[in-house]
Amino acid sequence: MITDDYRDKRFLIVDDFESFQQILKRLLHDLNVKSIDTALNAVKALKSCEEHQYDVIFCDFDLGKGQNGLQLMEELRHKNLLGSGTVFIIVTADSSRDAVIGSLEYKPDAYMNKPISSAELKSRLVKCLKQKNELNDINEAIDSKKFGHAIKLCDEKIKSNSRQKNWCLKTKGQLLIQLKKWDEAEVLFKTVLKSRQLFWAQLGYADVLAAKDQHNDALTAYRLAYQENSASLEAYEGAARMLINLGNPQEAQKILEQISHISSRSVSRQRLLSDVSKINGDFESAAKASRKVVRLAENSIHKNAENELDLADTLTEAALHSSDNKKIKAFAKEALSTLQQTHKDNTDQEIKIQSKLIESRAYTSINDKKSAEKSLESAEKRIEKNGGISNLRTQLELAKSYLQNGHKDKANQLLYKLAEEYKNNPEVSAKLDKVLDEPISKIGKHDVIKANKEGIQMFEAGDYLEAVQCFLKATKNFPKHIGLRLNIIQSLIFQMKKSGLKPEILRQCDQHLSILKGINTDNPQYKRYLSIGETLETLNKNSNSGDT
Amino acid sequence: MKENIDFHLASCIHDMKNAISLILNTVDQLNADSQKDTKRHLANLNYEASRLNNDLIHMLGVYRLDSNHLHVVVDEHNIWDMVNDQYLKNQSLLEKYNITLEINGDEEEDWFFDSDLVASIINNIIVNTVRYTKTKILINIKVDDSYLNIEICDDGDGYPENMISNPGETNNNFDFRNGSTKLGLYFAAQIAKRHKNNAKEGLITLNNGGPLGGGVFTLKLP
Numbered sequence: 001m002i003t004d005d006y007r008d009k010r011f012l013i014v015d016d017f018e019s020f021q022q023i024l025k026r027l028l029h030d031l032n033v034k035s036i037d038t039a040l041n042a043v044k045a046l047k048s049c050e051e052h053q054y055d056v057i058f059c060d061f062d063l064g065k066g067q068n069g070l071q072l073m074e075e076l077r078h079k080n081l082l083g084s085g086t087v088f089i090i091v092t093a094d095s096s097r098d099a100v101i102g103s104l105e106y107k108p109d110a111y112m113n114k115p116i117s118s119a120e121l122k123s124r125l126v127k128c129l130k131q132k133n134e135l136n137d138i139n140e141a142i143d144s145k146k147f148g149h150a151i152k153l154c155d156e157k158i159k160s161n162s163r164q165k166n167w168c169l170k171t172k173g174q175l176l177i178q179l180k181k182w183d184e185a186e187v188l189f190k191t192v193l194k195s196r197q198l199f200w201a202q203l204g205y206a207d208v209l210a211a212k213d214q215h216n217d218a219l220t221a222y223r224l225a226y227q228e229n230s231a232s233l234e235a236y237e238g239a240a241r242m243l244i245n246l247g248n249p250q251e252a253q254k255i256l257e258q259i260s261h262i263s264s265r266s267v268s269r270q271r272l273l274s275d276v277s278k279i280n281g282d283f284e285s286a287a288k289a290s291r292k293v294v295r296l297a298e299n300s301i302h303k304n305a306e307n308e309l310d311l312a313d314t315l316t317e318a319a320l321h322s323s324d325n326k327k328i329k330a331f332a333k334e335a336l337s338t339l340q341q342t343h344k345d346n347t348d349q350e351i352k353i354q355s356k357l358i359e360s361r362a363y364t365s366i367n368d369k370k371s372a373e374k375s376l377e378s379a380e381k382r383i384e385k386n387g388g389i390s391n392l393r394t395q396l397e398l399a400k401s402y403l404q405n406g407h408k409d410k411a412n413q414l415l416y417k418l419a420e421e422y423k424n425n426p427e428v429s430a431k432l433d434k435v436l437d438e439p440i441s442k443i444g445k446h447d448v449i450k451a452n453k454e455g456i457q458m459f460e461a462g463d464y465l466e467a468v469q470c471f472l473k474a475t476k477n478f479p480k481h482i483g484l485r486l487n488i489i490q491s492l493i494f495q496m497k498k499s500g501l502k503p504e505i506l507r508q509c510d511q512h513l514s515i516l517k518g519i520n521t522d523n524p525q526y527k528r529y530l531s532i533g534e535t536l537e538t539l540n541k542n543s544n545s546g547d548t
Numbered sequence: 549m550k551e552n553i554d555f556h557l558a559s560c561i562h563d564m565k566n567a568i569s570l571i572l573n574t575v576d577q578l579n580a581d582s583q584k585d586t587k588r589h590l591a592n593l594n595y596e597a598s599r600l601n602n603d604l605i606h607m608l609g610v611y612r613l614d615s616n617h618l619h620v621v622v623d624e625h626n627i628w629d630m631v632n633d634q635y636l637k638n639q640s641l642l643e644k645y646n647i648t649l650e651i652n653g654d655e656e657e658d659w660f661f662d663s664d665l666v667a668s669i670i671n672n673i674i675v676n677t678v679r680y681t682k683t684k685i686l687i688n689i690k691v692d693d694s695y696l697n698i699e700i701c702d703d704g705d706g707y708p709e710n711m712i713s714n715p716g717e718t719n720n721n722f723d724f725r726n727g728s729t730k731l732g733l734y735f736a737a738q739i740a741k742r743h744k745n746n747a748k749e750g751l752i753t754l755n756n757g758g759p760l761g762g763g764v765f766t767l768k769l770p
């Protein structure tokens with residue numbers, strides 16, 4: 001069998017301890033392996049993989065500073081440097097267990113626990129190469145995106161009760177999801193779950209329900225999934241997403257904050273946390289999460305200028321929505337220095353323009369109107385120099401800066417132009433609706449009216465908390481909508497009138513109100529905004545005096 | 549604060565495990581070209597280092613159990629492969645002590661368990677049994693009555709009576725000589741218990757007699 005002849009195979013060992021490299025090297029030499037490269041860290045490993053195609057990679061999980069073994073694998077896959085023919089084995093000491101069982105998406109071919117004996121190494125290598133051989137057709141089909149064919153091959157293996165049937169079943173489930181064949185995927189996961197409560201099937205089932213917009217059932221399924229495997233970030237993130245959809249972003253934020261002990265280095269979790277904090281009007285938490293995104297992405301495939309722009313944007317929002325002068329200054333200062341660095345580090349014109357645009361809003365937040373105008377003009381000049389053509393994000397940033405700096409006409413002109421241009425693109429329309437305090441897309445307008453109507457009905461029936469949920473559901477898509485926010489606060493106030501003052505609810509009211517800071521005096525809702533603000537102030541005073 | 553301790557504890561144990569791995573691999577290297585007398589010393593060194601390694605796994609495991617950070621994730625795995633890997637891990641230790649190990653069971657049979665954690669239980673029992681068996685170890689794999697049974701039998705003097713009555717239980721008459729064995733059994737019992745299917749839970753039992761007349765450790769998983 002070709003699987004135990006290693007003379008022609010090329011090996012790479014990645015370990016930050018040279019002594020371990022030596023041990024593994026010696027064990028491999030004993031197996032007649034001729035070609036072995038070594039790398040001390042992820043950066044060097046990446047370089048080796050750019051130069052050579054390896055048959056087998058042994059990679060320690062803990063690589064010291066920088067990327068860990070799983071992140072390295074993720075990056076290699078992302079950069080197409082890790083073909084499906086390469087065996088990737090993660091070597092771990094016991095302490096990395098959570099990271100190992102936490103992720104479903106990025107699975108190596110095998111995990112081996114230190115210490116590794118010669119006999120064990122040999123047996124594992126044979127097994128992995130044999131498996132690679134047997135699954136070669138399927139992996140190739142997946143690599144060339146022939147998912148239908150891959151499913152057919154999986155079916156054959158499942159039917160013949162092959163040793164790889166478990167792998168094939170999981171893979172088939174993932175492929176069906178990729179192909180958006182929700183019903184078939186649901187049947188597969190449900191069938192597995194009928195005989196055993198297996199985590200991967202539970203998570204897959206939840207993903208299918210989420211894709212079918214069955215948010216309540218999906219939430220239940222995600223909860224079962226993380227009860228089954230409480231190291232699974234995917235399950236917690238899924239639950240948080242469903243809670244946002246169901247109008248409970250507070251609970252979503254809580255879940256994401258509670259799981260800081262698992263995958264504390266996950267970029268996706270911090271990004272989601274930043275988004276949900278913004279929906280909740282908790283801009284300080286949003287800023288904290290955005291900072292983490294930038295820091296964590298430093299060593300990974302997620303690193304790009306967008307993260308820094310997002311951070312600066314979040315910091316600017318935090319400054320714009322705060323009423324504490326000290327905090328406003330600190331947020332704006334951090335935003336400005338982040339932007340200057342981004343501007344300096346990038347040669348891409350779009351990035352430079354976007355950083356100027358966010359900069360103008362940062363200046364507005366500290367009332368430096370002159371500098372704000374200057375940054376805006378500098379951005380406009382660059383756009384002109386570019387031939388007037390710029391990407392969607394740049395145009396959105398431009399509209400936001402126009403709005404913030406009092407050029408409402410220019411903003412509206414630009415946004416209506418974009419709305420017309422993208423009227424058949426729901427994704428972009430949704431983005432446009434998020435910028436304005438009133439949606440401009442047809443669907444957006446309809447959705448807001450519907451949500452308001454439903455919420456008001458509940459409010460009038462005295463179901464204040466249900467009304468809040470209904471309005472909150474809509475704020476996910478229309479975060480700047482003034483009427484919705486005021487309705488939320490008013491419902492919360494009525495709830496307190498019914499069941500007593502609660503500091504937690506008061507805090508939520510303050511957060512929602514802070515989002516409306518800077519509302520124009522000519523806005524039809526302005527009077528209502530003022531009166532609700534006064535009511536809140538009185539309630540806050542009562543609550544404080546009740547404390548002492 | 550607790551997370552901080554967890555982090556330091558984990559990284560310290562990580563470091564210790566690395567050191568022990570180095571020792572074990574060095575022992576292996578030395579063994580190849582040493583004389584008979586040295587070989588006996590190396591065998592002891594191998595045994596003690598393996599024991600230390602398992603103790604560390606158990607310490608970290610028990611700490612995580614206590615802080616609810618140990619997650620048992622069940623999936624379908626080949627049983628024979630998992631058991632055989634543990635034999636291979638300890639092959640050179642067994643050879644040094646002239647102990648033979650035989651695995652009986654269906655090589656194709658799959659079952660549902662947390663492969664990593666169950667492997668560490670089997671590994672620990674093998675290392676322990678090396679000390680107490682005389683000539684051989686027999687591992688029986690059986691699936692019946694909707695349980696997987698893994699029996700590890702030896703031809704030694706058997707387990708002490710007080711251990712058999714409540715394996716994996718901690719009591720206060722702590723004995724330094726078998727303290728680490730008890731920790732291992734406690735860990736095994738806890739991991740077994742966390743394997744659940746419908747209303748059934750996993751468990752461990754200890755018996756004397758068995759096919760080789762010595763001790764029998766049994767892991768039952770639903």
